[in-house]
Amino acid sequence: MITLSNPDLAIAAVLVLALALLSARLQADVSRQLLIAAARTAIQLTLIGLVLKTLFANVHLVWVTLMALFMLLVAGREVMARQKRRFRGWWGYALGTVSMFLSSFAVAVFALVVILGDTPWYTPQYAIPLLGMLLGNTMNGIAIAMDRLTTTAWEQREIIEARLMLGQSWDEAISAIRQQAIRSGLIPIINAMAAAGVVSLPGMMTGQILAGAPPVEAVKYQILIMFLITVGTGLGTLGAVSIGSRRLFDARQRLCLDRLREN
Amino acid sequence: MIGPVSFSLDAGECLCLSGPSGTGKSLLLRAIADLDPHEGSVWLDGTASDAIAPALWRCRVGLLPPDSSWWLPRAIDHFHDGQPLSLDSLGLEPGLLGEPVARLSSGERQRLALLRLLANTPRVLLLDEPTANLDPASTLRVEAVIGEFRKTHQAAVIWVSHDPAQIARVANRHLRVSGSELREQTVEHNT
Numbered sequence: 001m002i003t004l005s006n007p008d009l010a011i012a013a014v015l016v017l018a019l020a021l022l023s024a025r026l027q028a029d030v031s032r033q034l035l036i037a038a039a040r041t042a043i044q045l046t047l048i049g050l051v052l053k054t055l056f057a058n059v060h061l062v063w064v065t066l067m068a069l070f071m072l073l074v075a076g077r078e079v080m081a082r083q084k085r086r087f088r089g090w091w092g093y094a095l096g097t098v099s100m101f102l103s104s105f106a107v108a109v110f111a112l113v114v115i116l117g118d119t120p121w122y123t124p125q126y127a128i129p130l131l132g133m134l135l136g137n138t139m140n141g142i143a144i145a146m147d148r149l150t151t152t153a154w155e156q157r158e159i160i161e162a163r164l165m166l167g168q169s170w171d172e173a174i175s176a177i178r179q180q181a182i183r184s185g186l187i188p189i190i191n192a193m194a195a196a197g198v199v200s201l202p203g204m205m206t207g208q209i210l211a212g213a214p215p216v217e218a219v220k221y222q223i224l225i226m227f228l229i230t231v232g233t234g235l236g237t238l239g240a241v242s243i244g245s246r247r248l249f250d251a252r253q254r255l256c257l258d259r260l261r262e263n
Numbered sequence: 264m265i266g267p268v269s270f271s272l273d274a275g276e277c278l279c280l281s282g283p284s285g286t287g288k289s290l291l292l293r294a295i296a297d298l299d300p301h302e303g304s305v306w307l308d309g310t311a312s313d314a315i316a317p318a319l320w321r322c323r324v325g326l327l328p329p330d331s332s333w334w335l336p337r338a339i340d341h342f343h344d345g346q347p348l349s350l351d352s353l354g355l356e357p358g359l360l361g362e363p364v365a366r367l368s369s370g371e372r373q374r375l376a377l378l379r380l381l382a383n384t385p386r387v388l389l390l391d392e393p394t395a396n397l398d399p400a401s402t403l404r405v406e407a408v409i410g411e412f413r414k415t416h417q418a419a420v421i422w423v424s425h426d427p428a429q430i431a432r433v434a435n436r437h438l439r440v441s442g443s444e445l446r447e448q449t450v451e452h453n454t
Contacts, residue, residue, distance in 0.1 A: 161298060162332035167322030167383055176334065253317040254298055 075139040082143040085150040085260040103236035104134040134232045141233035145185025170249040185237035266443030277420040279430040282440025292389040296326040325385030331376030333364040347378040369396045388420045
């Protein structure tokens, strides 16, 4: 592997700076955002690099768990922040976070123990990247699906109530909206799988190849990861949307949109 | 707003409810259909609303809101048992059922929504200004169809209306919102 020096990175940074200047001249109004985001990337990734270095040097379940929890809580906040309307109170945070926890952690532990089978199973070199990829994708799926669910329910409240008035159960009355929500949560990963290798070379595989891994081995890992991500995203989305759509109704199956608030 | 009130209704009876806008007539109907959380209780043939499944209650106590909602492309898709029978008596062409709902007039949609509700054969009909979008001829047809349904199925009807002439045509009883109370009015039949 070719090791990068700081001047190497500086050259790339200058390119970003040039882009910012160019867009400022065209009054594109994104230069500021561009520079802040670039700075965040540099700082956040440097920090995580140091954290991972320490983590790899001190292999202990407690540290791995703490790291995983931190990632989960940040992802949970992100899911909540990305919804136009979210559930009031602790539901708003817990619904996405618990769904992510159940799906991502279950899939990650299953893959670590059953498929990879390293000793110890929580070896951070595998556990943290795997969980990171799972959480990131599951977070996207759940955020998109929940946003779709609550926004559509809000817009179509008259239709939902009309269906209730005609004697349909909450389950029937919300079924079409729930379907759309689940679909929209799963579309990104389905597209990613369909385009993998043809339109795009997935980042993880590319990374392994850059690091010198044989392409066929890198491809096997990528297939494994894609499948795990799909299952994690799918289960998390199904769970969050199922529980979320029930939560839109009370015990007497009345539509309760006052359980939502605008973000 | 209508305060704590209590009233009862016999099978086959038609109770008209009138009064200024914003006094809670629609909310009262929504509470009876158990669509909003409410205090007090509603009984039908000795069964309280919260003693049976909500969907079953709303099948028996059918609410017709002032604006109808449709979620499938064509009107016919909303009828489980095929074409409704009373199209003709409401002055509707059978072809309308196959048209995209968006292309129907609000009056046509409103009459189809009534048929959609009657297809459930509810024991109680809650009608929230059912003829607000209709011309006089259609209004009379709707009144006749509801009257027929009421007689055939001994259904009780609560009918929100602002039109004294309509109330005189359809009501057995008339309650008027006055402050927070419902005042019983004498019904003058002009038939």
